[in-house]
Each structure stands twice: as structure tokens, then as C-alpha cells.
Amino acid sequence: MTSYLITGASLLGAKTADIGISEGVFVDPKDVAGKRGTTTLDASGLVAFPGFVDLHTHLRQPGGEQAETILSGSQAAALGGFTAVHAMANTTPVADTAAATDAVWRWGIEAGYVDVRPVGAVTKNLGGSELAALSAMAAGHAQVRVFSDDGKCVHDSGLMREALRQASRHGAVIAQHAQDPQLTLGADMNDGALASSLGLTGWPTVAEESIIARDVLLAESVGARLHVCHLSSAGSVEVVAWAKKRGIAVTAEVTPHHLLLTEELVRGFDPVFKVNPPLRREEDVMALREGVASGVIDIVATDHAPHTPESKECAFPEAAFGMLGLETAFSVVLRALVEPGHLDMAGLARVLSVRPAQIGSLEGYEKPFAVGQPAHLALADVTAAAGTPHGSLSTNNPFESWDLPGQILHTFFAGTQTVLAGELVERESLGTNKGRRS
Amino acid sequence: MKHLLGTQDLSKDDALRLLDTAYEFSAVAHRHVPKLPTLRGATMVNLFFEDSTRTRLSFEAAAKRLSADVMTFQAAGSSVSKGESLKDTAQTVEAMGADIIVMRHFSSGAAARLAHSGWIQAGVINAGDGTHEHPTQALLDAATLRDAVQDDPRGKDLAGLHVVIVGDIAHSRVARSNMWLLNTLGAKVTLVGPAELLPEGVADWPAEVMSDFDAALDSQPDAVMMLRMQNERQEGAPRVSLTHYVRDYSLSSARAARLSTHALVMHPGPMNRGVEIASSVADSAQSVILDQVRNGVSMRMAVLYELWGARS
Numbered sequence: 075m076t077s078y079l080i081t082g083a084s085l086l087g088a089k090t091a092d093i094g095i096s097e098g099v100f101v102d103p104k105d106v107a108g109k110r111g112t113t114t115l116d117a118s119g120l121v122a123f124p125g126f127v128d129l130h131t132h133l134r135q136p137g138g139e140q141a142e143t144i145l146s147g148s149q150a151a152a153l154g155g156f157t158a159v160h161a162m163a164n165t166t167p168v169a170d171t172a173a174a175t176d177a178v179w180r181w182g183i184e185a186g187y188v189d190v191r192p193v194g195a196v197t198k199n200l201g202g203s204e205l206a207a208l209s210a211m212a213a214g215h216a217q218v219r220v221f222s223d224d225g226k227c228v229h230d231s232g233l234m235r236e237a238l239r240q241a242s243r244h245g246a247v248i249a250q251h252a253q254d255p256q257l258t259l260g261a262d263m264n265d266g267a268l269a270s271s272l273g274l275t276g277w278p279t280v281a282e283e284s285i286i287a288r289d290v291l292l293a294e295s296v297g298a299r300l301h302v303c304h305l306s307s308a309g310s311v312e313v314v315a316w317a318k319k320r321g322i323a324v325t326a327e328v329t330p331h332h333l334l335l336t337e338e339l340v341r342g343f344d345p346v347f348k349v350n351p352p353l354r355r356e357e358d359v360m361a362l363r364e365g366v367a368s369g370v371i372d373i374v375a376t377d378h379a380p381h382t383p384e385s386k387e388c389a390f391p392e393a394a395f396g397m398l399g400l401e402t403a404f405s406v407v408l409r410a411l412v413e414p415g416h417l418d419m420a421g422l423a424r425v426l427s428v429r430p431a432q433i434g435s436l437e438g439y440e441k442p443f444a445v446g447q448p449a450h451l452a453l454a455d456v457t458a459a460a461g462t463p464h465g466s467l468s469t470n471n472p473f474e475s476w477d478l479p480g481q482i483l484h485t486f487f488a489g490t491q492t493v494l495a496g497e498l499v500e501r502e503s504l505g506t507n508k509g510r511r512s
Numbered sequence: 513m514k515h516l517l518g519t520q521d522l523s524k525d526d527a528l529r530l531l532d533t534a535y536e537f538s539a540v541a542h543r544h545v546p547k548l549p550t551l552r553g554a555t556m557v558n559l560f561f562e563d564s565t566r567t568r569l570s571f572e573a574a575a576k577r578l579s580a581d582v583m584t585f586q587a588a589g590s591s592v593s594k595g596e597s598l599k600d601t602a603q604t605v606e607a608m609g610a611d612i613i614v615m616r617h618f619s620s621g622a623a624a625r626l627a628h629s630g631w632i633q634a635g636v637i638n639a640g641d642g643t644h645e646h647p648t649q650a651l652l653d654a655a656t657l658r659d660a661v662q663d664d665p666r667g668k669d670l671a672g673l674h675v676v677i678v679g680d681i682a683h684s685r686v687a688r689s690n691m692w693l694l695n696t697l698g699a700k701v702t703l704v705g706p707a708e709l710l711p712e713g714v715a716d717w718p719a720e721v722m723s724d725f726d727a728a729l730d731s732q733p734d735a736v737m738m739l740r741m742q743n744e745r746q747e748g749a750p751r752v753s754l755t756h757y758v759r760d761y762s763l764s765s766a767r768a769a770r771l772s773t774h775a776l777v778m779h780p781g782p783m784n785r786g787v788e789i790a791s792s793v794a795d796s797a798q799s800v801i802l803d804q805v806r807n808g809v810s811m812r813m814a815v816l817y818e819l820w821g822a823r824s
């Protein structure tokens with residue numbers, strides 16, 4: 075396979091250095107410079123990041139291939155600088171068996187753009203009443219290390235505790251969608267004066283905060299690790315901060331949209347702004363940003379949720395929840411966290427790559443650019459304007475009217491170039507390495 | 513005005529113009545042939561995704577008095593029950609010639625969605641969307657109030673009036689639309705209902721909020737607007753027992769007797785007699801409930817006239 079010499083990139087916005095890639099791993103640039111078969115890429119002016127890792131992606135296959143496939147979602151991911159995504163289990167059928175999670179994993183390898191890590195369901199058919207076969211999924215080819223009923227909350231406390239126990243035996247983590255179902259019946263948007271005046275049903279923050287509070291205590295009681303999906307409120311940040319201070323093994327994520335968008339956008343009743351958990355108030359957005367800055371929130375995860383036009387071409391209450399995120403995540407993090415000074419480029423790499431890989435037990439992301447590590451790499455022009463997302467099959471992009479900064483120009487997945495000058499490398503032209511797990 | 517979607521964003525000028533136009537049109541009803549040629553050639557479609565005979569008939573009467581053609585689309589038993597989307601339904605009725613679509617929908621924001629989505633060119637009148645707004649109801653209520661307190665109401669607002677709105681505020685689009693419009697027209701609004709039926713964040717609304725109906729009556733309001741109990745709009749079990757509701761929030765004859773003699777009794781209909789309003793009160797001399805219905809027709813004529821004018 076091709077070797078690369080990447081010259082002049084600024085590593086995480088700091089020192090400028092050349093980067094060598096050969097046989098899928100980072101090598102000393104001197105080892106590839108001037109060699110036959112080495113492609114040289116001038117990256118001066120660009121910032122080098124480790125390939126991004128998304129812990130929360132909906133790829134919709136099987137069952138929702140009109141909205142996204144594992145191939146199209148992988149392509150959107152590559153365009154966004156990602157080299158690994160965790161595919162949520164709420165497909166049709168649900169990924170609640172080893173056969174199902176292994177199928178997702180194989181489709182990911184066939185697609186070849188990113189490492190597709192299947193997330194296994196916690197309960198059978200996401201039904202919330204009976205545990206799925208966690209050990210079988212963990213022991214399968216895909217080696218599932220993240221389990222989640224995302225889209226639904228594991229609401230039964232007994233079941234949640236047992237799931238935490240079982241996951242912990244496999245070194246895996248439960249990623250909880252924290253939402254008390256009884257407090258959010260028919261909910262459309264953030265609870266409060268705006269929801270009331272729009273006549274929409276409110277989704278109170280306590281429905282999230284109370285589940286997080288319960289779950290951290292459950293995790294503590296069985297000595298297990300817990301990951302909380304998409305924090306959306308200031309109160310949730312406080313609960314997680316309390317749990318961390320107490321020494322509980324909890325990690326937390328926030329989505330790009332909760333770092334930038336507020337409930338005010340719902341005023342026009344455009345369902346592109348309908349998402350679960352809902353967009354909150356400005357105070358929540360600010361608290362979430364502070365949460366990332368202080369480390370209470372460990373990672374940014376997209377909750378990329380493609381939907382067909384028809385599931386959004388209706389009145390707000392009937393519309394599906396969810397928005398695209400893979401191709402805009404990097405730009406939103408620049409705008410919401412880097413520009414205001416909450417994170418530097420190394421911090422961005424931490425929340426979009428190093429930490430999510432750690433939480434998902436994904437190897438090869440520990441030391442960005444280190445010789446011998448798999449060559450997962452994103453090269454970005456952080457001053458250019460962001461391009462228009464075009465990798466996903468769906469178009470429910472909530473950031474259309476925002477002039478966001480930052481453009482991913484090149485992505486390398488385990489040494490294979492997947493994005494070249496901002497465009498996808500065609501599938502037939504991808505390197506021979508089909509992205510086996512490192 | 514291309515659409516009428518709600519009263520929250522309706523300016524005072526627009527509201528007064530609509531009220532004045534409606535006042536002029538109200539005279540038409542008394543003519544030997546109660547018809548004007550103004551909307552000849554226009555087609556109004558009633559697009560009703562929720563049952564409402566009276567609002568539909570009122571719009572139909574308004575359109576016919578203006579010589580518009582009327583088509584009616586009832587969602588029940590139609591293509592909608594076969595899964596047709598709002599977009600397809602709206603585009604279909606427009607393709608059949610709709611210039612103005614009057615829509616009643618069970619979902620909040622449906623009318624705004626239709627107006628702003630780019631799916632259709634027709635003007636949209638919100639005839640009630642979920643628990644959001646019902647602007648023509650608020651306008652006709654304002655017209656009724658104005659008629660009652662002014663000899664010549666033209667150009668006049670409702671400054672100085674105090675209106676008490678009683679009932680399930682949380683689930684009432686009529687309460688919302690009335691509150692915004694009355695506020696815009698300078699009236700004072702008091703919302704009264706059991707705490708369980710007051711919406712989250714109601715303190716931020718431009719109204720006084722109370723749970724004690726009797727205390728609200730002590731302030732001698734100029735009008736009391738009773739809302740219909742709407743159990744169908746509540747998620748889960750009803751939050752308030754009917755017995756308690758009737759005891760504390762019904763406009764009984766005893767409560768009505770405490771109203772000042774000039775005070776008006778209003779109800780958007782359909783009434784649950786014996787629940788939110790006693791039969792004797794509904795039929796009393798202070799009741800302007802049928803005036804509201806009459807004003808509904810001329811008010812809707814005014815709105816149709818306004819939207820048609822914006823098109824041509």
C-alpha cells in the first residue's frame with residue numbers, strides 16, 4: 075500500500091512537523107522521504123488531528139437504508155474527519171444479538187471508510203424488560219464494548235443494575251439515554267414558557283437529571299462504569315460533576331448541537347430542530363460548554379441521526395427526532411469550544427478522538443501521531459469556511475444557516491486516504507487495507 | 513397579510529384593520545341578499561384534520577357571503593387515514609385550485625409549517641392548531657367585546673377592559689390567542705384555572721394568573737370567558753376531577769350573580785352546559801355567546817378579504 079510523507083502540518087496547532095505513514099501506521103518521516111511509492115502531501119497551513127472517534131452514531135442499516143446506510147454514513151464520517159464510529163443499536167431489526175452486531179461490523183469493513191464499531195442493545199428489541207445477550211455480543215467477532223438502548227432509556231432500575239454488572243464483566247460500558255419516560259410523555263421540546271406559548275409538550279430537564287442521578291449511584295453500587303449520552307442541561311452537568319467528585323466511574327458526552335443551538339429555534343416550528351433530548355436554553359448551552367472545558371463532560375459525540383425528508387415534512391409534533399452531525403461536528407466544536415477559549419486544538423483532539431476511543435475500548439488512539447500507532451489522521455484548514463455536508467443520504471442538517479469555520483481536507487483511516495482535498499476517495503480507489511481493527 | 517397564523521405576532525394595526533373590516537361586513541348579514549361579490553373567483557378550502565363543525569361552517573358562511581367557492585376536506589376517512597402526508601394533502605388541494613387554505617390541525621405549529629415550508633403558494637388561515645393558537649376565535653371575541661362597549665367601535669382598541677379567562681389554560685389555544693390579542697389591544701387579562709391546568713412558565717405570560725375564581729370575580733371584570741374542558745388534549749390521566757372542577761371553576765348562577773350588570777359572559781363553544789357554565793347563565797341576558805358566533809362569520813369574512821387582497 076501507498077506510503078505518505080505529509081509535510082508542514084501543525085500538529086494539534088502546535089509545532090510544525092512532517093508525518094510519515096507506511097503500512098497503515100505512523101512511521102518516522104525519514105523512513106518514507108524520497109522512497110519509491112511514497113506520495114508526498116503538502117500540508118503547510120493545515121492542522122493535523124488524530125482521526126476522530128464518534129461514540130454515538132445512527133447509521134440506520136439494517137432497516138432504514140433510505141435515510142442512511144453503513145456505507146453512506148461511513149462516507150459522511152470520513153468527510154467529517156472521523157476514522158471510527160459507534161453504530162447505535164436502534165435499527166430494524168434491533169442489534170441485540172451477536173449475529174446482528176457482527177453483521178454491522180462486517181458491513182463496516184466492506185464499506186472501508188471508517189472503523190464501524192457496533193453498539194449492542196442493552197435490552198431485547200429495546201423493550202426495556204429483558205436483557206439482551208450482552209456476553210455473546212461482547213465475545214463475537216465485533217467484540218462489542220459499548221451497549222446502549224439509545225433512543226430509549228433503560229428505565230427499570232433492576233435491569234439497569236444487572237446490565238451494568240454484566241457489561242463490567244466484559245470490560246464494556248453501558249451508554250445510557252437518560253430520559254424518564256413518565257416525565258416526557260408526548261414531549262416535543264424543552265419544557266418551559268416557550269413550549270407553553272407554542273402549545274408544544276415540554277420535556278423537563280429533571281427527566282434527564284433524575285435518571286443520571288440514579289444511574290451514577292447504581293454504577294457505584296456495583297462498581298461498574300457508566301457512560302451518559304447527550305447531556306443537555308446545566309443540572310446534568312452538576313450531577314455528573316458530583317458523581318465524579320465522589321469517585322464514581324462515570325463519563326459523559328455532549329452533542330455538537332447542544333453546544334450551539336437553543337430552544338429559540340423551535341419558534342418557527344421547523345422540525346429540523348426537533349431532537350431528543352431537545353434543544354435547551356442559552357444557560358444550558360453555556361453550562362455544557364463549561365462542562366467540557368472543566369472536564370466534567372469527557373467527549374463530544376454527534377448523535378448523527380439521519381432521517382428521510384418525509385419524516386420531517388410534517389407538523390412539528392409528528393416529526394421524527396434527530397439531526398445530522400458527522401460532517402459538522404468538527405466545525406461546531408471549533409465555533410462553540412475553541413473560539414471562545416474553552417479548548418485548544420489538543421483539547422479538541424481529546425474530546426473528539428482520544429477520550430471517546432478510551433470510553434469505547436478502541437485501541438490505537440492513545441498517542442496521536444506516535445510511530446507504530448495506526449495512522450488515523452485528519453488534516454484540517456481551521457480558518458477556511460466549512461463546506462456543505464454532502465456525504466449523508468439525508469439532509470436534516472440544523473446548521474445550514476450558520477457560517478461555521480473549519481474544513482476537513484484530508485482523512486486517513488489506518489493509513490488509507492479516505493478524503494482527499496475535501497472530497498471522498500472513491501471506494502474502488504481506497505487502499506488495500508480494508509480497515510481491520512488494529 | 514399573506515397568512516393568519518396566530519395573534520402573538522399580529523400587530524395592533526393589523527388587528528384593528530381586521531376588526532374594522534369585520535364591522536363593515538357585519539352589516540351584510542342584514543341585507544335582503546347577504547352576499548358581496550368581493551371574492552368571486554377565489555377558492556377557499558377548509559382543510560380539517562380535526563372535527564369542528566362550527567368553525568368549518570363559520571368559514572364556509574364567510575366565504576359564501578363573499579362569493580368565493582368553497583371546498584371541504586375532512587381528514588377522517590380520507591387519504592390522510594391512508595397515511596398521506598401534510599405536504600401531499602396540501603399540495604393536492606392547491607392543485608385543485610385552492611387560493612386560501614383554512615386549516616384545523618391537531619398539531620401545534622401545523623399552520624405555520626404549511627405557510628413557511630414552501631410546499632404551497634396559497635394563503636393559510638390557522639383555524640386552530642393543537643394547543644397553540646386559534647386566531648380567528650380571538651379576533652371574533654375582540655369584535656364582540658368592542659361592539660358591547662362602544663357605540664361606534666371603528667378604530668378603537670380595548671384599553672381599560674378587564675377580561676377573565678377561566679378553564680384549562682394549559683391545553684387551550686383559545687386562551688393563548690385571546691391573551692396575546694387582548695394584550696395587544698390594551699385590555700387586562702386574568703387567566704384562571706386549577707394549578708394542574710396552568711402551563712409551565714405561565715408567570716412569564718402577559719397576564720395575571722390566579723387559581724381562585726371567586727377572588728378573580730371580586731375584581732369586577734368586564735367580561736368572563738369560560739373555556740371548554742378538554743380532556744382529549746391531556747397526556748395520561750385527567751389531572752383534575754370533574755366534580756372539583758365544577759365546584760371551583762364553573763360559572764354557576766351564584767357566581768354569575770356576583771358579576772357587575774354590564775359584565776359579559778362569553779364562551780367559544782361548544783359548551784358543556786352544567787360543567788364550565790350553568791345553563792341559566794349561558795342563556796342569560798349577559799351572555800353574548802350567540803353574538804360571538806355571529807361575529808365569527810363577519811370576522812372570517814374580514815380575514816378572507818385581507819388574504820385575498822394580499823394575493824391579487
